Amino acid sequence: MPTFALPLLFVLPLLFVAVMFGWPLLALAARAFGDGASTDLPQLLSDANAADLLWFTIAQAAASTAATLVIGLPIAWVLATYELRGALALRVIVTIPFVLPTVVVGVAFSVLLGDRGPLGWLGIGASLWAIILAHMFFNIAVVVRTVGSVWAQLDPRAEQAARTLGANRWRVLRTVTLPALAPAIASAASVVFLFCATSFGVVLILGAGRYNTLETEIYRQAIGFFKLPAAVALSMVQIVVVAVVVTVSALLSRRARAAGAPRRRRKPHGRQWLPVAAILTVSLVILIAPPAVLLWRSVRPTVGGSWNLDGYRALFESVNGQTPWQSMQYSLISATWAMVIAMVLGLLGALALVRARGVLAGAATVVAMLPLGVSAVTVGLGYLVILTGMPREISTSPAIVPAVQALIACPLVIRILVPAMGLVDDRLRQATATLGARPLRVWWTVDLPVIKRALCAAAGFAFVIAIGEFGATSFVARPDTTTVPVLIGASLAKPGSGNFATAMACSVMMLVVTAAVVALIEVVRKDEGGEF
Template sequence: MPAATRAFARLGLGLVTLVPVAFVAVFFGWPVLALIHRAAGASDGTGVGRLLRNTDAFGLLGITLGQALASTVLVAVVSIPIVWLVARVDLPGSGLLMVAVTVPFVLPTVVVGIVFRAVLGGPLAGLGIESGFWAVLLAHVFLNVAVFVRVVGAAMRSQATRAAEAARCLGAGPVRAFVTVLLPPLLPAIGAAASLVFLFCSTSFGVIIILGDGRLRTLETEIYQQAIGYFRIPEAVALSLLQIVVVIGALLLTRIFADPSASGSAHDRPRRRRPHGLQWLAVSAAVVYTLVLLVAPLLVLAVRSVRPTAGGGWTLRGYRGLADDVNGISPLDTLGYSLTTAASATLIAVIVGTLGAISLHRATGVVAVVGNVLAMIPLGISAVTLGFGYLIALAQLPAGVSDSSLIIPCVQALIAVPFVIRVLLPALASVPPRLRQAAVVCGASPWRVFLTIDVPTIGGSLGAAGGFAFVMALGEFGATGFLARADTTTLPVLIGSGLNRPGADNLATAMASAMLLVAVTAVAVGVIELFGRRADRRRPVRPRTAVN
C-alpha cells in the first residue's frame, strides 16, 4: 500500500474515532463537569468525605447494592425456563415470543411503575406488597428478564453439544451432563448478563420512585431528593460520584465476563428441535409461565386503562382524553413529537454508534478495555445527575443554542449509543478478515472496504441497532424530563406528570397513554426481531478449523 494511502487510512481512522469521542465529551462530559464545577463553588470547601457522611451515603450504598444483588439473583432464577425455551425449542411463533420478552426491557420505567401499581393493587392485592422492597424486586424482574434471555440464550444456541452427548453415552445423567459439560462454557455469558442486570438495577430510578413509596431510598433517589427536593448541589454531586464508581465497577465486571470466543463451530451448533409427544407438556408449561410473567402485567394495564379504579365502572374516557389538551398539549401531540425526536435520535445514535463500534473493533489491549467501559458509562449514569447538569450547562449558552430542537434528540441518542455499539460489535467481528484483506489487495480504500464488505454483512444488525436506538429514545424519561417544555414534552414525561395530578380522569388518561406507548414499542420491537432474524440468516459462517 503506498505511503499516501496509508496516511489517508490513518487519518480516516482518526476521524472515525474523533466523532464518537467528541459526541460523548460534549453531551456527557460537559454537563457532568458543569455540575461538578457548580458543586465545588457551592460547597464552601467541604470535602467529599464529609458530604457523603452528611447524606448517609454508605448506608444508601448498602441498600442500593443489596436490592440490585437481590434483583439480579431473582432475575437469573426466573429466566431459566425462558432461556431454555428460546435456545432449545423450535416453536411456532417464536418471533412473537421474543417480542413479548423484549418489550418490558425497553418500556419507560414510569410505565413499568404504573403496570405494577395496577398488578399489585389489583389481582395480587392479597400479597400485601403494593409498594416497598418486594414490589421493586418484582418490577426489576419484569424489566430485566430480556437481558438474561438474550445474552445467555444466544450463548446456549451457539454451544456445541457433542461433548454432552458423549457424556450421556458414557452413562452420565441429564443433570450431570449439563452441570459438568454444558454449564461451564455458559458461565461467562451468565456473568456478563448478571453484571448488566446489576448495573441497571443499581441505577434504577422510575421504578423505585413509584413503587418504593418513599420507604426505599437508594443512591439514585437520594440524588434526586438532594438536587431537586433540597437543592443541595454539593451533596447530590458527591452521591453521583459514588454512583459513578459503582457503575464503573459493574462495567469492568461485564468486561471481565464478556463473551469469550464462540463455544463451538457452526457445524456443531445444536438446532432447536420441534417438541413431540409428552415434550409438549413441558414446552406448554414454559410458554404459559412466560406469558403470565411478561404479558399478564400488560393485560392488567390494558384493563386499568378502561377501568382506572378497582371496582369502578368501565369507561373509554381515558382514550377519549388522548386528544384533549393537558397543559396546552394533548397526549397524541406528544406522541407525534416523541416519534419525531426518537427518529432524529436514532439517526444520530446509529451514526455515532457505528463509528464507535468500528473504533472499538479495531482497538486492542488497554485501549479496547477503557474504550468499552467509557462507551457504556452514559447508560449507567444517574439520569437526575445528567439532566441537572444539562440545566446548568445550557443556562450558560445563548438562548438560540439552549432552545435548539436538537438538544433533546442528542440527549436521547446519548443513552442509545451504547446499545448500538453492543449490537454492532459482534456483527463486525463476524466479518471474515480474508474478505477485507482480499479487497485491500485489489486496491480498495478502507472506506470502500467498509461499504462493500462490512455493510452488506452487518446490514441486518445495523437495522436492529437502529430499532433498539428508536425504542430507547422513545422511552427515555429521566434526563428528558429536566429539559421538556410545554412544546417539547415527550409521551413518557406526560405520563409521569399525569400520575401526579389528582382525579380519576387524569389517571385514566395516564393509563391510556401508557397503553399507547406499549403498542408503539411492541411494533418497534417486532421490526427489530425481523431485522435480527435476517441478520442471523445472512451472517457468514466461519469454517471449522481442523484439529491437528
C-alpha cells in the same frame, strides 16, 4: 483500514460524549463545589447516609439480578433448544418490557400489586419485593438474548459424549452446559445488575419514599432539598460503581461471544413437553400480566367504577397547551432524530472498538458504556445548570431532547454492533483490498452484508430506547417538547381519576408503539442470534 485512521474513528463519538455527557457532569460539580461553601466530601457522604444507600442499591440489584436469572435462563433454554410454533411472538413478548419506559413499568406493577389491584392480596404493593419483580420483568430480555444466543450455538457433541458415558440430563447440564455458558451468564448478570443499580422510575414509584437507592436519593437531594453538593457527592459514588460494573461487563462480554454454527433445534415430544409447557406458562403470565393490567385500567381507571374511554378521549385534549397525541407525535420525531444520531456515532464507535487493541480498547469500552449506566438524574441536572446560562434560542431548542436521548441510546447501538462486526473475516477484507478496493468499498462489500441485520436491530432498539427515555429528558423537556414518558410522570403526580386515566391511556399508547417496533426488529433478525 490503515492504522492512522483508527484515531479518526474515535473523534466524533468521543467529542459527542465529552460535550453531551462530560460537560454537564463537570458543570454540575462546579456549581455544587465552586463556591467553596460546601463541606468536605466524606462529610457530605456521611450526612447523606451514602454507606446505607450503597448497601441497599447493591443488595436490591443483586436480588433483582438473581430473580431475573431464575426466570430468564429457562426461557433462553427453550428458545435455544426447541423449535416452537410462535417462537417469534415469544421473543417479541420477552423483549417488550426492556424497551418500555421505566415509569410505565413502575406504574404497571403499582397497579398490579397495589391494594386494589389484581394481586393486592399479596400485600407487597410498595415493598422491596415489588421492586425486585419489576426489575425482573424489565430485564428478562437481557438474559434471554445474551445467554440464548450463545446457548443456541454451543457444540452439542460435548453434551452427546457425556450422555454416552452415562451422565443424566441434570449432570450434563451441571458439568458440561453451564460451564460453557458461564461467561455469557456472567455477562448478562453484570448488565442486569447495572440496570437495576441505576434504576430510577421503578424505584421512585414502587419504593414510595420508603426505599431509596443512590439514583432516587440523588433526585431527592437535588430536587426535594436542593442540596446540589450532596447530590453530586452521591453521583460520584454511583459513577465509581458503574465504572466497575461496566469494566467487568466489557471483559465478560468478550469471553461470551458465541462461536460455531447454530445447533439444530428440534420439536419437543413426549415428556419433553412438561418442562417446556411449564416454563412457557410461567413466563407468559409474568410477561403479560403487567401490560394487561395497564390495558384494563386504561378503560376502567377506578376499581369498581364504570368502563369508559375517557382516558383515550383525553389524548386529544390540551394539557399545558399541547395534547398527549401531539406529545406522541413529537416523541416519534425526536426518537427518529435520536436514532439517526446514535446510529452514526454508534457505528463509528463500534468500528473503532473492533479495531482497537489492549488498554485502549478496554478504556474506550468503559467510556462508551458509561452514559448507559450513570445517573440520568445527574445528567439532567447538569443540563439544567448549562442551559440556564445559555441564550434562549439554544436553551429552548427542540434539538436538545433528541441529543440527550441519543446519548442514552448510543451505548446500546455499540453493544449490538461490536459482536456482529467481530464475525467479519479479516482475510476477506485483506483480499478485497489487495484487489484494489478502497477502505469504504471494502466495508461496503465485505462488512455491510454481515452486519446489515445487526444495523437494523440497533436502529430499532435505539428508536425505542430514545422514545422511552424518562430520567434526563424530564429535566430538559419544555411544554412544546414534552415527550410521552414525561407526560405520564406529570399526569401521575396530579390527583384525580381523569389524570390517572390519561396516564394509563398514554402507557398503552407507548406499549403499542414499542411492541410494533420490537416485532419489526424480530422479523428482520429472524433465526439470527445476538445479544444486546
